[in-house]
Amino acid sequence: MKDLPGEWKDHQLTVALRIRPLNDAEIEEGATTVAHKIDNQMVVLMDPCEDADNVLRANRSREKTYMFDVAFDYAATQEDVYVATTKNLIDGVIAGYNATVFAYGPTGAGKTYTMLGLDSEPGIYIRTLNDLFTAIEDSTEDLNCSVYMSYIEIYNEMIRDLLNPSSGYLELREDAKGEIRIAGITEFSTCNAKEIMALLTKGNKLRTQESTAANKTSSRSHAILQVAVKQKSRVKDINEEVRVGKLFMVDLAGTERASQTQNRGKRMKEGAHINRSLLALANCINALSEKGGKGAQFVNYRDSKLTRLLKDALGGNSRTVMITHISPASSNFEESRNTLVYADKAKNIRNKVKRNLMNVSYHLAQYTSIISDLRSEIDRL
Ligand code: ADP
Ligand code: MG
Numbered sequence: 577m578k579d580l581p582g583e584w585k586d587h588q589l590t591v592a593l594r595i596r597p598l599n600d601a602e603i604e605e606g607a608t609t610v611a612h613k614i615d616n617q618m619v620v621l622m623d624p625c626e627d628a629d630n631v632l633r634a635n636r637s638r639e640k641t642y643m644f645d646v647a648f649d650y651a652a653t654q655e656d657v658y659v660a661t662t663k664n665l666i667d668g669v670i671a672g673y674n675a676t677v678f679a680y681g682p683t684g685a686g687k688t689y690t691m692l693g694l695d696s697e698p699g700i701y702i703r704t705l706n707d708l709f710t711a712i713e714d715s716t717e718d719l720n721c722s723v724y725m726s727y728i729e730i731y732n733e734m735i736r737d738l739l740n741p742s743s744g745y746l747e748l749r750e751d752a753k754g755e756i757r758i759a760g761i762t763e764f765s766t767c768n769a770k771e772i773m774a775l776l777t778k779g780n781k782l783r784t785q786e787s788t789a790a791n792k793t794s795s796r797s798h799a800i801l802q803v804a805v806k807q808k809s810r811v812k813d814i815n816e817e818v819r820v821g822k823l824f825m826v827d828l829a830g831t832e833r834a835s836q837t838q839n840r841g842k843r844m845k846e847g848a849h850i851n852r853s854l855l856a857l858a859n860c861i862n863a864l865s866e867k868g869g870k871g872a873q874f875v876n877y878r879d880s881k882l883t884r885l886l887k888d889a890l891g892g893n894s895r896t897v898m899i900t901h902i903s904p905a906s907s908n909f910e911e912s913r914n915t916l917v918y919a920d921k922a923k924n925i926r927n928k929v930k931r932n933l934m935n936v937s938y939h940l941a942q943y944t945s946i947i948s949d950l951r952s953e954i955d956r957l
Contacts, residue, residue, distance in 0.1 A: 589890075589925040590645045590897040592661050593619055593916075595904050596686035597650035607905035611912055613649035614641065621913060624906035642916050644923070650904070654693055658703040661897050666708050668895055669805055669821035670715065672931035676824040676889035677704075680919065681901030682911040683830025690899055691799075691827040692780055701776055701801055701825055706769045708803070708823075713767075719807040719819075724763040725772060730881050731784045731797035733852060737762050738779035738799065748884055756884050763804075776801070798853060798882055801825040818934040824889060828882075829854070831918075832911050856880035857890075858918060864891045865924035893929050898922050 595611045610622045623638035646660045665675040677700060679687035693699025705725075712721050727738040728746070735746040739762040749759045766772060784797045803823045809816045831854055856879035863875040875891060877883045888894040900919035902912040 584928045587927045587929045592646045592899045593644045594648040602905040607907045609904045610906045611904040613647045669823045672819035672821045674822045674894040676894045676896040678826035682832040685901035721807045724804045726802045727779045729797040799827040816936040820932045853880040853882035856883040865921040
């Protein structure tokens with residue numbers, strides 16, 4: 577008997593926290609470390625205070641601890657982060673489940689480092705794709721498999737195709753099943769991880785990056801890498817099966833507030849747009865995290881492109897992991913505290929997941945039962 581579609585299972589959002597190492601600028605300005613990992617799940621944020629020499633020190637009496645599914649600090653490698661957050665989603669995607677991994681946090685906290693990484697220290701994108709291709713190759717199931725990849729950015733509430741920037745701005749459409757699609761998006765089909773890394777690096781260079789006071793090379797856009805694994809039975813018969821698992825990997829723009837980046841003019845407008853998406857995301861996280869306790873809370877996904885695209889990831893049909901990023905420095909205390917508060921709320925989000933599976937014999941059985949019901953109704957007339 578084949579697995580049937582439509583079996584919904586509960587899934588709680590996984591929330592990870594990564595504290596990056598102190599950087600040179602932070603050391604130079606005399607910042608101290610106020611965010612520490614205590615164990616594999618617990619972190620502490622200490623409230624910094626200035627001493628007599630105006631040097632920032634951590635105030636241990638005003639500290640707050642937070643628990644996450646997993647916590648990383650400066651000692652964590654890219655491999656550690658990948659294995660603990662994303663690696664175990666791969667088998668699910670091949671089996672037809674949706675999954676989302678998104679990097680959240682202020683500018684400069686390490687989101688792009690975690691997702692894209694460096695050539696010498698590749699991040700989650702490439703590690704995931706490598707393992708995905710290996711798993712498909714090693715699969716003993718008799719299925720034809722194709723992998724499609726697309727890479728977009730949302731900048732000022734406009735969608736650009738990072739694999740084909742000349743295509744102009746793309747629009748979101750809702751299909752007959754109520755699923756959100758990006759009209760005209762490039763879907764690149766490949767099973768070669770090296771080729772993909774080249775495409776990603778090229779696409780990433782096209783991302784809209786302009787300097788702000790907060791970070792010279794900050795990325796002001798949200799980038800979304802989508803990988804769809806479509807599988808079909810080789811034999812066309814009554815047991816023919818079609819499976820589709822979608823994996824979203826999202827590198828969000830910085831969550832810091834506009835005032836902190838001292839943005840003016842164009843930057844200010846851009847900040848407002850980024851905030852529109854991030855505000856909508858924060859509103860969704862708020863509504864979803866309260867839903868469990870208070871019953872029907874309205875979740876407004878329609879407010880921004882980002883939340884429309886991440887609808888399944890938050891409260892829908894997706895196994896979702898949020899990797900939250902903070903700097904350890906005393907000078908970033910406020911930002912870190914705001915970020916931790918949201919990450920803490922996101923832990924309450926519950927999704928319902930099922931395999932995206934279409935099975936000819938299953939559908940035939942459904943139709944046969946409908947036909948027999950109709951027959952008996954006609955007989956009764
Ligand atoms: P974000 O995408 O959140 O704005 P980045 O990923 O661009 O931040 O990180 C800012 C800088 O810090 C980059 O130069 C990056 O290489 C470095 N960095 C971030 N996280 C780490 C880390 N865990 N280990 C070493 N360097 C890091
Ligand atoms: Mg970035």
